[in-house]
Amino acid sequence: MNLKNYPFYIQATVVLFGLILLVYALSILTDILIPLAFAAFISILLNPLSQRFERLKIPRPLAILLSMLIAALVLAGLFYFLSSQLSQFGDALPMLKQKLMVLYGDTKHWVTAKFGVAESKQDQVVKNAIDKSASMVGQTINGVLGILAVVLLLPVYVFFMLLYKSLLLNFLYEAFAEENSKKVSEVLAETKTAVQSYIVGLLIETLIVATLNSLALILLGVKYGILIGTIGAILNLIPYLGGIVAIALPLLIATMTKDGYSTQIGVVVSYLVIQFIDNNILVPRIVSSKVQINALVSIIVVLLGNQLWGISGMFLSIPFTAIIKIIFDRIDNLKPWGKLLGDNIPSRHKGELWHSRFRRKAVSAK
Numbered sequence: 001m002n003l004k005n006y007p008f009y010i011q012a013t014v015v016l017f018g019l020i021l022l023v024y025a026l027s028i029l030t031d032i033l034i035p036l037a038f039a040a041f042i043s044i045l046l047n048p049l050s051q052r053f054e055r056l057k058i059p060r061p062l063a064i065l066l067s068m069l070i071a072a073l074v075l076a077g078l079f080y081f082l083s084s085q086l087s088q089f090g091d092a093l094p095m096l097k098q099k100l101m102v103l104y105g106d107t108k109h110w111v112t113a114k115f116g117v118a119e120s121k122q123d124q125v126v127k128n129a130i131d132k133s134a135s136m137v138g139q140t141i142n143g144v145l146g147i148l149a150v151v152l153l154l155p156v157y158v159f160f161m162l163l164y165k166s167l168l169l170n171f172l173y174e175a176f177a178e179e180n181s182k183k184v185s186e187v188l189a190e191t192k193t194a195v196q197s198y199i200v201g202l203l204i205e206t207l208i209v210a211t212l213n214s215l216a217l218i219l220l221g222v223k224y225g226i227l228i229g230t231i232g233a234i235l236n237l238i239p240y241l242g243g244i245v246a247i248a249l250p251l252l253i254a255t256m257t258k259d260g261y262s263t264q265i266g267v268v269v270s271y272l273v274i275q276f277i278d279n280n281i282l283v284p285r286i287v288s289s290k291v292q293i294n295a296l297v298s299i300i301v302v303l304l305g306n307q308l309w310g311i312s313g314m315f316l317s318i319p320f321t322a323i324i325k326i327i328f329d330r331i332d333n334l335k336p337w338g339k340l341l342g343d344n345i346p347s348r349h350k351g352e353l354w355h356s357r358f359r360r361k362a363v364s365a366k
Contacts, residue, residue, distance in 0.1 A: 023308065026308060026309075027308060030308075030309055034309055034312045034316075035153045035154055035157060036157060037312075037316050037320075038154060038312070038316075039153075039154055039157030039158045039161055040161060041195055041199060041316075041319065042071075042154065042158050043157075043158050043161040043162050043165075044191075044192055044195045044196055044199075045195070045196060045199050045200070046064075046067045046068065046071060046158065046162065047162060047165070047192075048196070049067040049070065050063045050064050050066075050067040050162055051063075053066050053067065060162075060163065061163060064159055064162045064163060065159070067162075068155060068158060068159065081230075082227070082230065082231075085224065085226055085227035085230070086227065099256040099257070100256055103255060103256060108122050108123075169188070172184060172188065173185075183330045186330060187326055187327055187330055190326045191323050191326055194319070194322045194323065194326065195319055195322075195323075198318070198319050198322065199319075201286040202237060204286050205236075205278065205282045205283065205286050206233045206234065206236065206237060207233075208282060209232070209233040209236050209274065209278055209282070210229055210230045210232075210233035210234075211229075212229075212274045212277070213225075213228070213229030213230070213232045213233055213246075213271070213274060214226045214228075214229030214230065215229075216229070216267075216270035216271070216274065217229050217250055217267070217270075220254075220263055220266045220267060220270065221258070221263065222250055222253055222254050222257070222258075222263065222267065223253060223257050224253065225250075228249050228250050228253060229250075231246070231249065232246035232247070232249065232250070232271075233246075236278070237315065246271070247267070247268065247271045250267045250271070251264055251267055251268070254267055292322070292325070292342050292343050292344075293318060293321050293322055293325065293341055293342070293343065294341070294342060294343040294345075295343075297321065297340070297341050298318055298321075301317040301318065301320075301321045302314050302317050302318065304317065305317030305320075321341060324341070325338050325341040325342060328341065
């Protein structure tokens with residue numbers, strides 16, 4: 001059945017119905033698909049290291065285990081660094097709590113003097129906000145348990161995906177007609193390159209942003225600058241939204257530990273400069289060189305990913321969209337959609353071209 005032979009409203013209905021079924025299935029199978037998706041990306045990232053070990057005549061299972069062990073050691077070093085910084089932060093919590101209460105009292109007096117809102121009403125608003133936050137504790141615990149489940153399943157999935165790599169690839173080749181083997185090969189090669197470039201680029205970008213954040217906060221005299229700068233860089237991994245959230249923590253610490261507002265202004269200016277460098281230099285040259293998705297589509301898919309799979313969806317949305325674009329670019333009927341997702345902006349749209357041709361014909365007819 002060729003869908004193009006039917007009226008547009010039938011085509012649109014079929015496509016819309018298919019999208020609804022797809023989103024429903026993705027939503028229902030969240031707990032299964034999220035670990036598999038992360039495992040697939042990690043497998044692609046670790047595959048070159050595993051292959052290098054295999055070229056040294058190391059058996060594939062052992063090569064995979066060695067690759068996973070190296071990745072685990074790197075993560076353990078990162079967690080050790082963050083935990084050592086957090087221990088210093090924990091020692092200062094009583095002092096920060098006391099200063100926060102003083103700041104809260106001063107803010108209440110200022111709001112009462114400026115806007116005439118009674119302090120009792122302000123306390124009630126804060127109490128309601130705390131009660132609502134408390135009601136989310138159960139959801140947070142469930143989220144943490146879900147993350148633990150993902151962490152426990154990830155190594156198993158990654159190991160078997162790397163072990164059965166040849167089997168999975170052969171399935172993809174045999175699932176399509178032999179005349180499409182070249183297109184399948186191109187899609188797989190570009191997908192591997194795009195995912196590896198994106199993940200490695202993100203890691204390099206995070207390291208650079210963490211260094212810039214930490215240096216800026218240390219020079220401004222903000223306490224726990226290394227910890228806050230590193231947390232800000234990790235939050236920056238959440239596209240477009242993490243950078244906004246990351247600036248709140250240094251502002252809060254600066255407000256509680258510094259007098260006046262010069263430090264806060266310095267923090268805002270420094271983070272804006274770092275964000276400018278990140279968005280205009282680091283991301284285009286390091287992260288987005290192989291993931292050619294335009295900014296509008298990136299924002300939309302990040303928000304859709306958050307709505308579907310939460311924070312995990314925000315991380316996975318851009319590389320998944322890049323893979324979809326690679327596939328669309330190889331299928332004739334879907335090439336317009338691939339162009340829509342891409343970042344190549346034509347100088348003129350086809351409507352203008354047709355209009356200019358029509359005008360030339362009209363002038364020549366006269």
